[in-house]
Amino acid sequence: MAKKRKTIGVITSDIYETYQQNVMRGIQREAYAHDYDVVVFSTFLKAGMWLGYLKAEQNIYNMIQFEKLDGMILMPDHIMEFEESRKLPEILQKRSKGPVVVLDYELEEFPSVMSEESGLLRPVLEHLYYGHGITDIACMTGVKGHPHAELRLQSYIDFMQEHDLPVKENRIFYGDFWYHKGEEVLESLLHCPQGLPQAICCASDTMGISLYAACRKKGIRVPEDLVITGYDAEDGCVLPYFLTSVIKDSASLGVNAVRRLASLLEGTDFPLAEQKERLLIGSTCPCNKGWEENRLGDLEDEIAEEGFSFYHECNFMMEDGIAMRSLEESLWKIDWYLCLLKGISGYSICLCDDWLGSAREDEKYRKEGYSERMKLIFYKYHEDKSVKLDREFPLEEMLPAIWEEREQPCTFYFTPLHFIDRCMGYSVMISEGEYHEIPDYYWDWLRNLCNILESMRRYLNLEKLNKSLTEAYQQMEKNAVTDEMTGLYNRKGFMIYTEQQIQQAIREGRGLVVLMADLNDLKGINDENGHMEGDFAIRTGAQAIRVFLNHEDTVYAKGFRMGGDEYAAVLVTDMTDDEVALRVRNMERYLEEVNNKAGKPYRVSISFGISWEDPETADQNHLLQRADQLMYAAKRSHKEQRPDKY
Secondary structure, eight states: OOOOSOEEEEEEEOTTSHHHHHHHHHHHHHHHHTTOEEEEEEEOOOTTOOHHHHHHHHGGGGGOOGGGOSEEEEOOTTGGGSTGGGGHHHHHHHHOSSOEEEESSOOTTSOEEOOOOSSTTHHHHHIIIIIHOOOOEEEEESSTTOHHHHHHHHHHHHHHHHTTOOOOGGGEEEOOSSSSSHHHHHHHHHTSTTOSOSEEEESSHHHHHHHHHHHHHHTOOTTTTOEEEOOOBOTTOSSTTTSBEEEOOHHHHHHHHHHHHHHHHHSSOOOOOOOOOEEEOOSSSGGGTTTGGGOOSOHHHHHHHTTOGGGGGOOOHHHHHHHOSSHHHHHHHHHHHGGGSTTOSEEEEEEETTTTOOSOTTOOOOOSSOOSEEEEEEEEETTEEEEOTTOEEEGGGSOGGGGSOOSSOEEEEEEEEEETTEEEEEEEEEEESSOOOOOTTHHHHHHHHHHHHHHHHHHHHHHHHHHHHHHHHHHHHHHHHBOTTTOSBOHHHHHHHHHHHHHHHHHHTOEEEEEEEEETTHHHHHHHHOHHHHHHHHHHHHHHHHHHTTTOOBTTEEEEEOSSSEEEEEEEEOOOHHHHHHHHHHHHHHHHHHHHHHOOSSOOOEEEEEEEEOTTTOOHHHHHHHHHHHHHHHHHHHHHHOGGGO
């Protein structure tokens, strides 16, 4: 059935991060209230990643079918730091058929929904000033020129000026919104003529944590020697008890993004939700002095371990997947490990039709874009699940399930599947009903999936290569022992295979029947009719040998062309004389039919001798000698009957 529900797209990154989850919680809640499906396209981008890997992550934008989505929400704050992501506004302008709303970031091309942040750093500054009487306060903001960094810095300046507190250049620092600048800022403060301030107000929690770690290295006590505060904490954030900070209402930001988009889609104004920031009292100001004495372990250990509980649960997903020897088996292993992604309603794995590539090191593989047809190799929706390697759909559908009619709206999380810079496809996590948090190890789960697929890709290609090499070797081996004109084995083949037949007959207690044959008057056929006719006679004689063998080519029955006009056949058998005689008659009948139908000016005939041999006492030379004796006897008999031809 045709889908009637509207579908909105969301472009973001690092969907397991606390801020993104809170925003998505608001987006999903409000989208479902409007009966919209949500399709999320998420990369996993980190500063310092290999450029090829970064580009492969951002390749997911190339599969988005913007024209099929009713509206888009772009969350560009983090992803706009990366080259490929900076092309998104232009792409959205050209290809989106519906409205586009930018969340928490200002772009000239589109309407935006911003965090109200009316107070910005003011709540923590008021706490320091009124709660603890602190007046010498430094500020560490974000990247210079970044709108959030400048707004938060301005809130610091405004507060200081309103309270007649000095705003000093050597008390203001630009950071990176990350963990890298703490030591640098602390060193600058230690070398200031005024020395350390009473407190440092940081424009992000990550910078506050980096400053705290730098203080520990220097032996500076927090909060006794220096008070540190942060900003932009999230409900459920890392170490929420640690930094005194401001908790942003990110869920309401997501709600407002959908409401703004819905107003553009429906032509009706929807009032924006009020965003409520809250002060979080942590342990880096005097309110909770003594935190360190009550904690076991170091802060650095806490941070390092955060988000890696996935590996503490005896997870062997990668080993299990790689150990399989077929793609189907690997996919069923992956299905088992979906239990780690709790609360999801479904999961799909979609691969490009050329994802297998080849085993060649110099192969030019797909790095950008996706194939026009995708393979839906794994599909799970509630209890319905299947592995089908031949199931395909056009890329323009993105995922067939999106367009199916359902009783309730749904959220689809698209993430790229690639190995370094090799594009393999994408996966889709499906969620419906109440919002379920995405595990903080989801990226690691996906990397396991990608590594399993790459390992299987290499294994399958090596298997294919091994098969072709084996077939080539077997063909070479066959060519070495096969007569090219007739397809029978040659004299070298006779020496190899008859020894095997002798041993087979000994093992099974059977006898050997040896037939030795000679094509009659081949020279006369060549001289009078040409060598092409002689070749016809040779091939006909070979086919007569196959008739004698009952067209069998096994260790029990083999035929040979021993030379120009000589043939042999060896049977490992318990046949009686009558059964052998029947085969001889079949051979002679075949030659008679060929001669009658071919209409040649000559007749094809063979002289032959047959010998019964005991494999216990026979060897190859003996077989040849006995058969030759009988063949020449038959040859003499043939000459006596046709003296004019000899």
